[in-house]
Amino acid sequence: MFFDSHCHLDMDHFAADLDAVVARAREAGVSRMVSVASEVARFDAALDIARRFEGVSAAFGFSPFEAAAADPALLAPFLDRPEAVAVGECGLDYYHDIHPPELQKEAFRLQLRMAAERGLPVIVHCRDAWGDMRFEIDAAARRFPGLRGVLHCFTGTLSDARFFLDRGFLVSFAGNLTYRRSDELRRVLLALPRDSVLFETDSPYLAPEPLRGRRNEPANVARTVAFAASLFGEDAAVTGKRAFRAASRLFGLEEVP
Numbered sequence: 001m002f003f004d005s006h007c008h009l010d011m012d013h014f015a016a017d018l019d020a021v022v023a024r025a026r027e028a029g030v031s032r033m034v035s036v037a038s039e040v041a042r043f044d045a046a047l048d049i050a051r052r053f054e055g056v057s058a059a060f061g062f063s064p065f066e067a068a069a070a071d072p073a074l075l076a077p078f079l080d081r082p083e084a085v086a087v088g089e090c091g092l093d094y095y096h097d098i099h100p101p102e103l104q105k106e107a108f109r110l111q112l113r114m115a116a117e118r119g120l121p122v123i124v125h126c127r128d129a130w131g132d133m134r135f136e137i138d139a140a141a142r143r144f145p146g147l148r149g150v151l152h153c154f155t156g157t158l159s160d161a162r163f164f165l166d167r168g169f170l171v172s173f174a175g176n177l178t179y180r181r182s183d184e185l186r187r188v189l190l191a192l193p194r195d196s197v198l199f200e201t202d203s204p205y206l207a208p209e210p211l212r213g214r215r216n217e218p219a220n221v222a223r224t225v226a227f228a229a230s231l232f233g234e235d236a237a238v239t240g241k242r243a244f245r246a247a248s249r250l251f252g253l254e255e256v257p
């Protein structure tokens with residue numbers, strides 16, 4: 001029982017064989033996936049995928065790359081669909097040379113508010129912006145008590161993770177957890193309460209070892225969970241089930257399918 005809390009099934013990488021990709025996920029025990037719309041122009045395609053495949057839910061939002069296009073009128077109709085389980089991904093990215101921080105923050109705040117208004121969780125992207133992200137999440141948690149979310153593909157410190165957990169957010173680990181240089185990330189994982197941790201593939205990116213560099217797909221979340229389970233010293237089924245429950249709670253899905 002595995003849950004891929006973050007993948008991008010609408011991307012061209014999957015256009016030719018999406019049915020087989022989802023079938024392989026199910027065979028690997030990955031019965032639920034949140035497919036995050038990769039860009040505004042793909043909202044319709046992303047919705048279509050969630051409607052087509054049992055166990056696949058959708059998230060819609062403006063990533064930091066599209067901060068300049070963050071128009072609530074474009075997003076609202078998709079958030080109001082029953083297939084939508086989260087707003088995102090949205091957040092701050094100071095690693096890539098994209099929009100200025102102020103513009104990114106404006107788009108992020110808009111989406112935090114839209115999530116709070118609808119009682120939806122937020123899928124947060126953060127790259128090299130941990131200080132500002134702390135400030136934004138703290139402000140949002142004060143302004144919207146009950147707002148929940150997840151820091152996806154977490155790469156921050158243990159202190160960052162605890163800061164977000166204290167404000168009602170979870171953290172999600174992707175395939176980079178398995179990479180040779182990720183000792184710090186593994187240390188963070190081991191120090192956190194296990195029921196505050198989700199797992200994801202971020203497909204088609206970040207394939208876990210030994211598949212690093214290849215196209216990633218949701219079936220591979222089982223590998224990252226098994227890797228985490230070996231760090232925890234427990235059975236992969238135990239780790240998988242715990243994360244499945246945590247993800248289901250966050251996204252408002254039944255805890256036992």
Ligand SMILES: [Zn+2]
Nearest residue numbers: 006036089202
């Ligand atoms: Zn993503």
